[in-house]
Every structure is written in structure tokens, then in C-alpha cells.
Amino acid sequence: AIEAAAWAAVIGTALTALFIIAVYRLMGLLATAALACYGLLSYAALAALGATLTLPGLAGFVMAIGMAVDANVLVFERAREEHATRSRPSPRSALTAGFRAALSAIADSNITTLIAAALLFTFSSGPVRGFSVTLGIGVLASMISALLITRVFAEYAVGRPAVLRRPRITGVANTGWVRSRLQRRDPFLMRHPRRWLAASAAVLVLAASGIVIRGLDFGIEFTGGRLIEYSAGTPVDPDRARAALADAGFPRAVVQSSGDTALTVRAEHLTNAEEAGVTETIRSLGGETKKIRDELIGPSLGDELRRHALIALCLALGAQLLYLAVRFRWMFGTAAVGALAHDVVILIGVFAWLGKPIDGVFLAALLTVIGYSVNDSVVLFDRVRELLARDHITPLSRVTNQAILQTLPRTVNTGMGAALILTALTVLADDTLTDFALALLIGLAVGTYSSVFTAAPLTIELHPRRRRKE
Structure with missing residues (x-):
């Protein structure tokens, strides 16, 4: 890896x-x-x-x-x-x-x-x-x-x-x-902001329906499982062991080596018959193999996510909302956090539809997407604030549209730079990093879209003195 x-x-x-x-x-x-x-x-x-x-x-x-x-x-x-x-x-x-x-x-x-x-x-x-x-x-x-x-x-x-x-x-x-x-x-993208919000809502509902219909496939870190450690007679390549276990019906088993002949297999809750199948697979690769540890493991991230990470994430979002409200206006902060929630739900929903596991890798990608989403919105709102300081007459939809057109070259070039690295990870890395890079690619695309076509229209709709006829 x-x-x-x-x-x-x-x-x-x-x-x-x-x-x-x-x-x-x-x-x-x-x-x-x-x-x-x-x-x-x-x-x-x-x-x-x-x-x-x-x-x-x-x-x-x-x-x-x-x-x-x-x-x-x-x-x-x-x-x-x-x-x-x-x-x-x-x-x-x-x-x-x-x-x-x-x-x-x-x-x-x-x-x-x-x-x-x-x-x-x-x-x-x-x-x-x-x-x-x-x-x-x-x-x-x-x-x-x-x-x-x-x-x-x-x-x-x-x-x-x-x-x-x-x-x-x-x-x-x-x-x-x-x-x-x-x-x-010179396109007028914000002529009908509610249409963009309706499109975002439709995508949001589609993604959320994946969570309801398909459910979330939580990984071993969240659900716990069984850990078995072996001492093989001959060195076993972890990649070969992983492939053999996948063929035997354990595609999500985590295989790690610790020394030349020591091998650890971590899988979801296994029955004794399934454990015997895992042992037989390892024995076919390593010759005379001894089982030196076999224990049940509890969820290492499930409790943390509920108690610590979730609290920290809510506090971080609240602090970001407060900072944006002070630096810009309350409607900008609300729109940025709204776009952020939109991105999170869509990313989780896409992984639910694809049947991808929600594990520590996904958690890392989700935190990264949150950072990218807020960053994109801040860049756009900074330009809107700058234009509003010079122009107090033009309707907000026109000002926001001008800000979008002025910052779009930056959005395209930054997105391309990030996409090249993530595409290389998706194509060249192993399965674990492929899911990580795929989540980041989806988040990058959704975050770029939402900063322009969700956060900006939401700001226009939240503005108390927005002109309805322009």
C-alpha cells in the first residue's frame, strides 16, 4: 500500500x-x-x-x-x-x-x-x-x-x-x-436561483434515498469483528493471503504481516465454521500454520464517532459558521454550512448506492471533503463581499453572478490540480486507497458544484432585501 x-x-x-x-x-x-x-x-x-x-x-x-x-x-x-x-x-x-x-x-x-x-x-x-x-x-x-x-x-x-x-x-x-x-x-447563471436549489434538492433526495434503501455498510472499525494471529511455517505474502481469502468468501478481511512468518487476519464477526475456513486458507499458503491468538474485538471507531469525533465536528462547524458570520454576513455563513451539509449527505449516499464500506478510510475522506467544501465557499463569498463594498445598487443575484464568473477560472484550475493527484491514486493505488481517492474525487466534484450552485443561490434567497424582479 x-x-x-x-x-x-x-x-x-x-x-x-x-x-x-x-x-x-x-x-x-x-x-x-x-x-x-x-x-x-x-x-x-x-x-x-x-x-x-x-x-x-x-x-x-x-x-x-x-x-x-x-x-x-x-x-x-x-x-x-x-x-x-x-x-x-x-x-x-x-x-x-x-x-x-x-x-x-x-x-x-x-x-x-x-x-x-x-x-x-x-x-x-x-x-x-x-x-x-x-x-x-x-x-x-x-x-x-x-x-x-x-x-x-x-x-x-x-x-x-x-x-x-x-x-x-x-x-x-x-x-x-x-x-x-x-x-x-458573460452568462447570467443566477437568473433563476431557485431552479439551482431545486436541482440540488433533487440530488440530495436521491442520495439520501440510497442511505434509506441500501443502508450503510459499516466497516470492521465501526462494528467490531474477530482477530486471528497465525505463525506460518513459511513466509506468506499479505497480498496473496488477501486475494486467497477474497476467493474463499472473505473479501473484506484485513491482512497484515508482523515479521517473516507472523500473519494477522481481521474480519467481521465469524462463526467457528467460517474461522476454520480462514485458517485452512492461510494454511494452504504457509504450510504448517499455528494459530497463536484468536479473540473478538470491539468497534474501535464506533464509540469514538458517537462520543468524540461527532462532537468535535459539530463544534468545528459551529465555530466556522460563527467566524463566517462575523467576517462576512450571517447569510453567507448559513449558506456555506448548508452547502457543506449537502456535500456530506451526497457523499454518504453515493457510497451507500455503490455498496462501499463506511470505515476509517471513508471517515478520513469525509473530513477532507468538508474542508474543501468550506474553502470553495469562502473564496466565492470573499469576492461577493468585495463587489458589494464597491456596488450598493446592483441586485445581489447580479453581483453573485459576477463573483462566480470572476472566480470560476480559479475553481477550474484548482479542481484540475487536485483531480490529477486523486485520479492517480484511484488508478494506481491498492483497494484501500482506491476507495479513499474515489471518495475525494466525488467530494471534489460535489463540493465544486455546491459552492457555485447551492451556496450562491441559497445566499440570494436568504438575503432580506433581494429584488424579486431583475
């Missing part, structure tokens, strides 16, 4: 770097170098703490990579806007303005994430706490990477004479095909 994840991470990160460089040229190359520094900072901090990188911890690390990429994309897109309006005639001045304009969105999205990480760490335990540790470290490292390292690299580069003679190589002096197409067409 570690080897597969490493290859997937290397290939996915390389594809993301190539994509960022293709879109933002020189700035993309410098951002890639800054992301390498981010990885080094995060690894150094985890090593200093002596942390063990579990799968939930990996989820926090992946989410922080996404936020680091997003921060760079935000800056570069704002710089493109400044240069396109010709209010900043040179790439250097446009870049400086881009950093200044993107600072509030970067700060708000990172602060809301740090609030959630702090509360999850304080009130939870086990894998959820591991997620919060790597997430908090990753967010701080990503802010240093985007706001300090990238800025130093970028401002040094755009001041070179060769760059000044050819400003288009910076990637800031051109608008990009997404922004150019949106400027030509």
Missing part, C-alpha cells in the same frame, strides 16, 4: 506540476518549486513531532496540498485580472496587486480550516486527531509556501530584464482561455 501510494503521489504530483506550469508558465514553475518547499516543511514538522502518517493523516496532508495549490492559483488569477484591466500595466505591479487582493480569501479559508483542526484535535482522539495534526501543520506550511516563498521567487523573477522584455512568459500577462471565454459570453 505504501509503495502504491508513493508511486501514485509521485505521478499525480508530477501531472499537477505540469498542468500548473502549462497554465501559468513561469509563475507555475516557481509555484511548483514553492510547493516542493512546502512538502519539505511539512515533512520536517511531522518528523520533529515523531508523528506516524496514518491514512487519515495522509488525508490531511492531501488537503493541505490542495490548499497550497489553491493559494497560488488565487494569487495568479487576481494578478491576471489586474493586468487585463490595465490598471497594473506591468507583470510585477499586477503580481503585487494579486498578492494583496488574494490575501483576505487565503487568510479566511486557512483560518476556518485551522479552527476546525484545533477543535478536532482538542475534542477527538485516534485517527481523527491524526487528521487534525497533519492538517494544521500542512495549512501553516502552505501559507508560508504561498505567501512567502512563492512571492520571493515570483518578485525576483519578474524583475529580471529577460522577463521584462517578454512579459507573456510570466503567465500573468494573458487572461487564460477560461476567463477569455467567460468574458465573451
Whole structure:
């Protein structure tokens, strides 16, 4: 699993770097170098703490990579806007303005994430706490990477004479095909906000019906099971043992090796006859095999989820709602949390329809999706707030639509960067990481949709003085 994840991470990160460089040229190359520094900072901090990188911890690390990429994309897109309006005639001045304009969105999205990480760490335990540790470290490292390292690299580069003679190589002096197409067409997406809310409600009902009809297939961590430890006569490859047990009718058995000949099998509640079948399968692979431990195990995450993780999650959402209400308006915070609930229900419903297990891997993915969803909404609402401060006459639907069109290039480019890494994990990693990456891909798609077509229409409907005829 570690080897597969490493290859997937290397290939996915390389594809993301190539994509960022293709879109933002020189700035993309410098951002890639800054992301390498981010990885080094995060690894150094985890090593200093002596942390063990579990799968939930990996989820926090992946989410922080996404936020680091997003921060760079935000800056570069704002710089493109400044240069396109010709209010900043040179790439250097446009870049400086881009950093200044993107600072509030970067700060708000990172602060809301740090609030959630702090509360999850304080009130939870086990894998959820591991997620919060790597997430908090990753967010701080990503802010240093985007706001300090990238800025130093970028401002040094755009001041070179060769760059000044050819400003288009910076990637800031051109608008990009997404922004150019949106400027030509200027679609009014928020003309009928209730239609978007109706579509979101329909998808929500479809997903929730999967939970009711198919039910949730809770994994061993939630339901408990049986743990059997063997001492084999010859070394047994865990992959072969896992495949053999799947063929024997135990596809969800967790197989781990501890030493050359020691093998541990963890499965759901087994009858004595089923236990004999597991033992016979292991014996067929390892020759003379002794059973040295056989015990029932209780649910390790079920009680934690009910008592600790769920409480921590509710507190984190409440704190995020309060922060957004103070920084923006109450309707923005309510819409962001509403979109977040929409994303969570849909992700759980999709896994119910697919028959995928709800286990520790899914919990890690769900926490990551929650962070992505809030981050997307914060970026959009930051632009709405900025436009409202300059324009008190235009109806909110028009202002929100303008904000969507202005932030859509950032949404597309950030989503593509994250999707490349997750697709590599889905295709190249083993079964466990495949479910993890699949959940993140679904969450990424749903979160991107909901920030634009659920949170934005909900904000318009919640506004007390919204004009009904526009």
C-alpha cells in the first residue's frame, strides 16, 4: 500500500506540476518549486513531532496540498485580472496587486480550516486527531509556501530584464482561455436561483434515498469483528493471503504481516465454521500454520464517532459558521454550512448506492471533503463581499453572478490540480486507497458544484432585501 501510494503521489504530483506550469508558465514553475518547499516543511514538522502518517493523516496532508495549490492559483488569477484591466500595466505591479487582493480569501479559508483542526484535535482522539495534526501543520506550511516563498521567487523573477522584455512568459500577462471565454459570453447563471436549489434538492433526495434503501455498510472499525494471529511455517505474502481469502468468501478481511512468518487476519464477526475456513486458507499458503491468538474485538471507531469525533465536528462547524458570520454576513455563513451539509449527505449516499464500506478510510475522506467544501465557499463569498463594498445598487443575484464568473477560472484550475493527484491514486493505488481517492474525487466534484450552485443561490434567497424582479 505504501509503495502504491508513493508511486501514485509521485505521478499525480508530477501531472499537477505540469498542468500548473502549462497554465501559468513561469509563475507555475516557481509555484511548483514553492510547493516542493512546502512538502519539505511539512515533512520536517511531522518528523520533529515523531508523528506516524496514518491514512487519515495522509488525508490531511492531501488537503493541505490542495490548499497550497489553491493559494497560488488565487494569487495568479487576481494578478491576471489586474493586468487585463490595465490598471497594473506591468507583470510585477499586477503580481503585487494579486498578492494583496488574494490575501483576505487565503487568510479566511486557512483560518476556518485551522479552527476546525484545533477543535478536532482538542475534542477527538485516534485517527481523527491524526487528521487534525497533519492538517494544521500542512495549512501553516502552505501559507508560508504561498505567501512567502512563492512571492520571493515570483518578485525576483519578474524583475529580471529577460522577463521584462517578454512579459507573456510570466503567465500573468494573458487572461487564460477560461476567463477569455467567460468574458465573451458573460452568462447570467443566477437568473433563476431557485431552479439551482431545486436541482440540488433533487440530488440530495436521491442520495439520501440510497442511505434509506441500501443502508450503510459499516466497516470492521465501526462494528467490531474477530482477530486471528497465525505463525506460518513459511513466509506468506499479505497480498496473496488477501486475494486467497477474497476467493474463499472473505473479501473484506484485513491482512497484515508482523515479521517473516507472523500473519494477522481481521474480519467481521465469524462463526467457528467460517474461522476454520480462514485458517485452512492461510494454511494452504504457509504450510504448517499455528494459530497463536484468536479473540473478538470491539468497534474501535464506533464509540469514538458517537462520543468524540461527532462532537468535535459539530463544534468545528459551529465555530466556522460563527467566524463566517462575523467576517462576512450571517447569510453567507448559513449558506456555506448548508452547502457543506449537502456535500456530506451526497457523499454518504453515493457510497451507500455503490455498496462501499463506511470505515476509517471513508471517515478520513469525509473530513477532507468538508474542508474543501468550506474553502470553495469562502473564496466565492470573499469576492461577493468585495463587489458589494464597491456596488450598493446592483441586485445581489447580479453581483453573485459576477463573483462566480470572476472566480470560476480559479475553481477550474484548482479542481484540475487536485483531480490529477486523486485520479492517480484511484488508478494506481491498492483497494484501500482506491476507495479513499474515489471518495475525494466525488467530494471534489460535489463540493465544486455546491459552492457555485447551492451556496450562491441559497445566499440570494436568504438575503432580506433581494429584488424579486431583475
